Amino acid sequence: MNLCVNESIIWYQNDDEIIITGIDDEKLFKLNPISSEIFTLIIADDNYDTIIDKLCLKYGKNNKDIIINDVNEFIDDMKLLKVFKE
Template sequence: MSLHISDAVIWHENGDGISIYHVDSGEFLSFNGSAAQIWVLLDSDGERAPVIDKLALMYAAGNATLARRIRAEVDEFIDAMLAQGLIAEGAPA
């Protein structure tokens, strides 16, 4: 499934992470740490699997248990972003 940052989102990467403004809701959010990494990777890769694979390569070092945990946490983050309308499925408009 292809994913992209919602057209209703304005975001900026800064030294502390990611600042996000959702135009439709007026909500401001800040992501740092792993959430910011997932966001940036999602923006560049557009799919779950490459994001999970890159993070697992960086942090799991071949540990299957840790790789499963990374997968679960990335899936949870992406599902939450979809539910909030911050990311969308399919090709960008």
């Protein structure tokens, strides 16, 4: 996985949420705390396996399948919204 944030996206952290908008403030939306955590790990250049491992340490290895599904859905959604590009 080699994702980067689209240059036209502006994001900032507000407590445990991340707020994402375009340059002209269009499509303003907030990420919930778990999505914010995934977003933060991706922009920190963590690779896919590292992201899964870190989330499993925090939320429990018995939740690994759920975590993998959540991370995959998040990445797919962010690609559709053109927040991430490969």
